[in-house]
Amino acid sequence: MLMEIRAEGLTQSAGALATGRALFEISVTWTGPSLHTIMGPSGSGKSSLLKTLGGVWKPKSGQLKISGMDYESPEGILARRSNIGFAFQNNALFSSLSVIDNLTYPHSLRFPEISTDERRQLARTWLDKVGLLKSEKQFPEELSGGMQKRLGIARALILNPRFLFLDDPTAGLDPITSRSITDVLIELLKENSSLTVLVTNDPDRAQQWGGSIHFLDNGTLISKEHSQYQKISEAYL
Numbered sequence: 001m002l003m004e005i006r007a008e009g010l011t012q013s014a015g016a017l018a019t020g021r022a023l024f025e026i027s028v029t030w031t032g033p034s035l036h037t038i039m040g041p042s043g044s045g046k047s048s049l050l051k052t053l054g055g056v057w058k059p060k061s062g063q064l065k066i067s068g069m070d071y072e073s074p075e076g077i078l079a080r081r082s083n084i085g086f087a088f089q090n091n092a093l094f095s096s097l098s099v100i101d102n103l104t105y106p107h108s109l110r111f112p113e114i115s116t117d118e119r120r121q122l123a124r125t126w127l128d129k130v131g132l133l134k135s136e137k138q139f140p141e142e143l144s145g146g147m148q149k150r151l152g153i154a155r156a157l158i159l160n161p162r163f164l165f166l167d168d169p170t171a172g173l174d175p176i177t178s179r180s181i182t183d184v185l186i187e188l189l190k191e192n193s194s195l196t197v198l199v200t201n202d203p204d205r206a207q208q209w210g211g212s213i214h215f216l217d218n219g220t221l222i223s224k225e226h227s228q229y230q231k232i233s234e235a236y237l
Helices: 044-054 074-083 097-112 116-129 146-158 176-191 205-209 229-236
Strands: 004-011 024-033 034-041 061-066 084-087 163-167 195-200 212-217 220-221
Touching: 004 044, 004 195, 004 205, 024 034, 024 044, 024 061, 024 220, 034 205, 044 163, 044 195, 061 074, 084 146, 097 116, 097 146, 097 163, 097 205, 116 146, 146 163, 146 176, 163 176, 176 205, 195 205, 212 229
Parallel strands: 034 195, 034 212, 084 163, 163 195
Antiparallel strands: 004 024, 004 061, 212 220
């Protein structure tokens, strides 16, 4: 399957679900495996863009294709459900489920044919990767902010997605915890070989991740080929 996100003239309105700045005429073609970081100040629309590119929100206008298929077509919907992992900024963990059940639940929906024992073993493998194996019986409210972030990342990656969307995975964390989580994430991304898009307003983390850096400025996405890229890059980095 083609590992590609293609947006042509994509727009999103402020208000309603997209509560940040309106997005205007965004066009990108990103192929993977690759990493794309979107930077911009708070309220600039980074999360709105991420959720629109990931098919969580419907664009106001324009065309969005995942793996060459329109994201609203039956084939596109299947491609999204089968191949996209999403880690939300607020983690969106199930408060009534234990740590390990937060990982096994989405996996059971995607792969119902796998036995419970195999599923739990896979979940423990991922908990070990993010340093949460000893916390498998705890509930999200019993975890620190950094631990919740790691659990959210593991849940997004356990399905081995071809497309991975990370909404500010270090937001609200102290610098030491933020750098630690980024180190873990970099290693996991090396294993996953996905087309990854993440957002942040932290220049240190953006440079630590590497990959291609894009800037959301006044509702427009500024990439390296844009004439204003160098000027905006210097302001942010």
